[in-house]
Amino acid sequence: MCQIIGRALGFRVFMVGKNSQKIAAYFDNESGTFTGLHTLLHDVGRTTIGWQVSDPGNAAPTDIRDRLIWEFVKPNAGTEMILEMTLYGLSEVNQVHTVRRVVCELSTVPLPNETGAESFRQTLLAKGLFFATNQSIGCFNIHHETTLLECALRCHQQAACRSFYYEAEQKSCHISKFVDSRLPAHLRDEKTTWENVWDRLGSQLFQRGLVNNGWIYGWAKFRFRHKSFVRPDLYHTDMKATVLSEIRTSRRKIYEKRYLSFKFTTLYVSSFAAS
Structure with a gap:
């Protein structure tokens, strides 16, 4: 309202x-x-x-x-x-x-820039991803998105989005609106694997005391350019970004010590008008 x-x-x-x-x-x-x-x-x-x-x-x-x-x-x-x-x-x-x-x-805080570049960070929540009861469900918009990047773009283009979750197997993108939130309890019982929460930089998720000091293994840092009309070069850019993430993750054991100092995974998303 x-x-x-x-x-x-x-x-x-x-x-x-x-x-x-x-x-x-x-x-x-x-x-x-x-x-x-x-x-x-x-x-x-x-x-x-x-x-x-x-x-x-x-x-x-x-x-x-x-x-x-x-x-x-x-x-x-x-x-x-x-x-x-x-x-x-x-x-x-x-x-x-x-x-x-x-x-x-x-509010005196400006609206997020929905057409420029934006960074998201991934982290671990201190008490897990899901609510303990069914008495609260958060405020989520649910979308079907092919990739994590598309889910990030969906959040990027909504001023009300505070953070998002992505489940790759079902390609489910949950956009948390107005407040940062854990996922509804019923999703915990489904045999799916959810990404740790991705949050817009500067929101409350990173306040001291709200974030677990657990480590995120693997490092993803890439840029995605999206236009209204899909073209081969844009698809190629998307694929390179996705492959980079998968390579870093699959070689996690090799790079575990090297990347131990990074607690967050950073995702960069940009949105541009169609030409």
Whole structure:
């Protein structure tokens, strides 16, 4: 809803996150109001700090300085949840089957450049790729894309995309919109192999404490140029990039010590108008 309103007005608008505490001064919260505070990416348990936010850009998770007021003193659930603002403070609710009002905030962070080049980084999440329960499902758009690069391009061309996941066997591309998120729990039970999350540089995935210090073995660094009309030279560029990635991965044992200092895999994507 906030994205639709923002587009109509020509601004970048998002569901209020870091400033959620200010809602109480302006709105009657008897029926509850959704906020952009959540633990969809990183489960912080029953602590009052470390909640991720919907604010665009490199917005840090909540800490003691935010002075959040909780309805029941502190969180109770300890799983992936979102927060609503009530008359008495913040309270956790499940994402599934929950309907509340929404307050939108005007952002001063520019929209991503959808026509220029962009970098993505891959990393390991501290508690795995999937939700622990079915009470939240994130906010995903699902696409069928032939390659990882095409999935990255899909994210690159959507301002709302925060990160994406790719499963090569089913060619499934999951675009996480508005907030960084783990994958729905039901995907964990399917016999598929998902890539670790790819994230737009500068978003919350790389805040200290949200990322596992595990190593990513293999190094991929390439550029992909996409036009509206597929031409042989563009296809060749795509293939070279893909082969480079596969070679690096297949020779992982050989290069394991050499690349041990790299914790992330970087992916470069560009989009150009058709000529």
